[in-house]
Amino acid sequence: PYPVYHLMRQAQPVMYMEQMHIWSVFRYADVRTVLSDYARFSSQYGQSGVPDKSASAEARHGSSLITTDPPRHTKLRSLVNRAFTPRAVEALEPRIKEIAHELIDQIVERGARSLDGPHGSHGAPGHNSVHGTFDLVEDFSYPLPVIVIAELLGVPSSHRKQFKEWSDVVVASADNMIGGSNPDSGRVHQEMAEYFHHIMAERRQEPKDDLISALLAAEEDNEHLSEADILSFCWLLLVAGNETTTNLIGNAVRTLLEHPDQYAMLTEDRSLIPGALEETLRYRSPVQAMFRVTTEDVTLADRTIPAGERVIAWIGSANRDEERFAQADRFDITRNPNPHIAFGHGVHFCLGAPLARLEARVALETILDRLPNLSRINDDPLEPARGFIVHGVTSLPLK
Ligand code: HEM
Numbered sequence: 001p002y003p004v005y006h007l008m009r010q011a012q013p014v015m016y017m018e019q020m021h022i023w024s025v026f027r028y029a030d031v032r033t034v035l036s037d038y039a040r041f042s043s044q045y046g047q048s049g050v051p052d053k054s055a056s057a058e059a060r061h062g063s064s065l066i067t068t069d070p071p072r073h074t075k076l077r078s079l080v081n082r083a084f085t086p087r088a089v090e091a092l093e094p095r096i097k098e099i100a101h102e103l104i105d106q107i108v109e110r111g112a113r114s115l116d117g118p119h120g121s122h123g124a125p126g127h128n129s130v131h132g133t134f135d136l137v138e139d140f141s142y143p144l145p146v147i148v149i150a151e152l153l154g155v156p157s158s159h160r161k162q163f164k165e166w167s168d169v170v171v172a173s174a175d176n177m178i179g180g181s182n183p184d185s186g187r188v189h190q191e192m193a194e195y196f197h198h199i200m201a202e203r204r205q206e207p208k209d210d211l212i213s214a215l216l217a218a219e220e221d222n223e224h225l226s227e228a229d230i231l232s233f234c235w236l237l238l239v240a241g242n243e244t245t246t247n248l249i250g251n252a253v254r255t256l257l258e259h260p261d262q263y264a265m266l267t268e269d270r271s272l273i274p275g276a277l278e279e280t281l282r283y284r285s286p287v288q289a290m291f292r293v294t295t296e297d298v299t300l301a302d303r304t305i306p307a308g309e310r311v312i313a314w315i316g317s318a319n320r321d322e323e324r325f326a327q328a329d330r331f332d333i334t335r336n337p338n339p340h341i342a343f344g345h346g347v348h349f350c351l352g353a354p355l356a357r358l359e360a361r362v363a364l365e366t367i368l369d370r371l372p373n374l375s376r377i378n379d380d381p382l383e384p385a386r387g388f389i390v391h392g393v394t395s396l397p398l399k
Pocket of ligand 1: 066244350
């Protein structure tokens with residue numbers, strides 16, 4: 001998409017896409033404004049494009065952080081903030097390390113078995129290069145964040161196939177914002193509601209040391225939080241927190257392999273890992289776009305967007321804006337400062353950013369320690385993740 005973004009920033013930085021009835025915003029400064037100016041760009045975007053602020057809509061669907069504006073948003077956010085502060089998240093590091101090592105143990109064991117097996121190195125000389133292969137996405141970058149989030153919420157991580165299916169459908173239905181509809185969407189919402197309803201009933205009976213129990217306790221103390229709110233928060237975490245982090249890890253490894261000099265630097269100096277992750281967030285932003293709806297007529301880059309219109313803020317384009325970043329198309333793990341907006345900007349700034357950064361750092365450290373000299377199996381084009389909002393690959397076969 002990057003040449004297209006470049007063209008749009010030059011030629012049509014604010015553009016009305018007639019067929020889709022939606023406005024697109026491409027420049028860094030404008031994208032930041034759209035993301036953070038909640039008075040004029042509301043997050044209460046419904047399918048219709050009309051802000052739905054009715055109390056009945058909230059009661060029906062519960063209100064999700066990501067689709068509410070202040071003051072309601074401020075209340076919801078303060079209830080969950082505590083579980084996600086950098087301090088709270090740091091405490092998870094030992095467990096995240098353990099999970100990362102367990103996943104790599106499985107990859108290594110499988111590689112060793114394939115070498116010993118009937119078709120191993122004795123049987124097929126010349127084919128050694130296919131041994132010890134694995135899929136970074138399926139075997140590592142997908143399971144890692146799902147297990148972490150499931151443990152945090154207090155739901156069995158063994159249900160992760162189910163979470164994956166739900167999350168795929170929900171991510172794909174975000175594309176409905178620009179037309180089309182997803183027939184599975186209703187079924188999936190129903191299934192998720194039943195699943196979490198059941199877990200919540202169990203936790204009400206017998207609270208545990210997990211986020212769902214903590215939210216239920218908050219619900220009892222606080223009339224502003226309903227079971228529907230807790231439900232929508234749980235699935236927001238499962239969806240927002242998983243595919244995004246999977247793609248950050250996958251995009252980081254993929255991009256490092258494309259830039260062997262930077263990969264070599266990182267191997268020599270692990271203190272560069274956080275910078276490499278920030279640069280991946282900028283260079284290949286896992287979330288390429290977010291939606292808003294205008295509450296009044298707004299003029300941006302000399303175009304007036306009327307009230308009640310849907311807007312897409314192109315984060316992926318903002319992060320490559322040459323007005324803001326020198327040599328914006330260059331991947332540079334030592335870039336400093338790096339004011340990317342891959343986690344958004346303003347009151348909706350990603351709740352899970354400290355967790356995503358920690359998981360991805362542990363992931364890269366573990367990969368560098370345990371799987372040295374990684375390379376692609378071949379140069380076949382990689383299959384992009386489904387949906388235009390997320391940016392990543394569905395599979396990254398490596399040896
Ligand atoms: C919000 C990106 C990981 C939970 C956001 C937003 C972005 C984003 C761009 C702003 C949405 C907006 O302005 O409308 C990412 C990226 C991630 C990531 C790139 C990984 C690399 C996570 C994780 C969690 C999470 C791990 C949870 C554990 C949330 C939540 C919100 C949010 C709950 C809504 C916050 C609010 O509206 O106040 N994320 N996210 N995210 N993210 Fe993330």
